[in-house]
Amino acid sequence: MSVLVAVPVLLPLGAAGLSMAFGRFADIQRWLGLLVLGVIVVDAAVLLHVADVHGPVVLHLGGWRAPVGIALVADRLAALLLLVSVIVMFSVLLYSIGQRITDYGRGTASTTFHPIYLVLCAGVSLAYLTGDLFNLFVAFEIMLASSYVLITRRTTANRVRAGMTYTIVSLSSSVLFLTLIGLVYAATGTVNLADLAERTDRLPPGPATALALLMVIVFGVKSAMVPLHFWLPDSYPNAPAPITAIFAALLTKVGIYAMIRTQILVFEREPSWPLMLVFALATMLVGALGALAQNDLNRLLSFLLVSHIGFMLFGLGVYDVAGLTGVILYIVHHITVQATLFLVSGLVTRYTGTVALSRMGGLAGISPLVAVLFAVPALSLAGVPPFSGFVAKLALLRSGIEVGTSWGYAVTAGAVLTSLLTLYAVARVWTRVFWGKRREPEGDPDHTDELVVGTGDTSRGMVYATGVLVGATVLVAVLAGPLSAVSERAAIDLLSGQAYRSAVLGGGSGG
Structure with a gap:
């Protein structure tokens, strides 16, 4: 069973090489990518079941036991997030094929989209499953390399600027990450997470606090936590819709x-962790207020993405079972919802020919289906019952009140205000895009590269893929009971840490 832990990492890497070999055969690349992601979905579902019933599944690579060797670990949290993430990656790949961005360059050479996309999948999977800090760094670098290629395909001036901003910030955080790894190893003699959990207890308070804060900074940059968020609204909106969707759905969540x-x-x-609660409140409010100032649909969604990272920091700041249960539920909800909104943005651009809200209108009369596909995730993001966002936010709000501190109450009030601001922001998008008089497409010189804009020429694959993710957001609400139970068990495991440490250092269920 432990071999299944390696599948989400090794299978897409091997398939990426095979996809390069068949670069001139479009159908083979498409079916190979979809097949590989489908297999990983099944694998992740099995891992989640096994981890939930029997405990963490561990694979010691090369037969070397931890902490000396490299361990891949699938516990409840890692397996759950892996499953949701790969479902989103499968749907976004369907959308990308329908939008035909996967075929750029095929006229003169083999396209690189499918191999790079599979490498990105391997990086995301490794980040969830790795059991040590150094391979977590490797996972982030795999994601950085592949995401830079994806964000700059069919290069424009805006794409180059966005790609440079994204890369410089990511490389800077990578330098900090390497520094962190060196300091951790110097202080403890290990980078294995399970082993670190036992050795950091013996550190003096000063060095332990410094290492913890440096980790907050490193992962705060990667998750776009305020005030380290400035790079995201300038980078994500310039990529094609499906690429922005996968970045928004997964890369920031991997950081969280x-x-x-x-x-x-x-x-x-x-x-109750006051510092993290301060970061949570600032992230929620700055992101939400930034969204209200935007006329560009993708920038508005990017600021909302930043804002809702604050909800995840909120649960971490509460630092108890209830708060962490809310965080896990919120991550599951937000992965599906944020990806869906950016895919709908791509559909909207097909009809309107622009991303400027001031030049849109009347789309509900032309395509009621697109209006529905937007309404469901938008209401969920705002936390309107009975959608998935309401379930996740309710868990967080209860945890904030139950913690019983002034900061807990303040951040709870901030979360309610942020939800209202989010509702206002998505309502503003609705009135500008779907209501009112139909405007003739004028074209947008900054966003007319790969999109067949202003024509309404949407393929069935684009609509079906978006519909699958809308269905997934509804399913999260329908399965709120079982998901809450799994999330609570995962939160208990996180706070205890005993099952994770025993599985990794004591052999666990793998070998």
């Missing part, structure tokens, strides 16, 4: 996952 995993497993704290 890394922060949760390291802060809770490696360091011990009492419930």
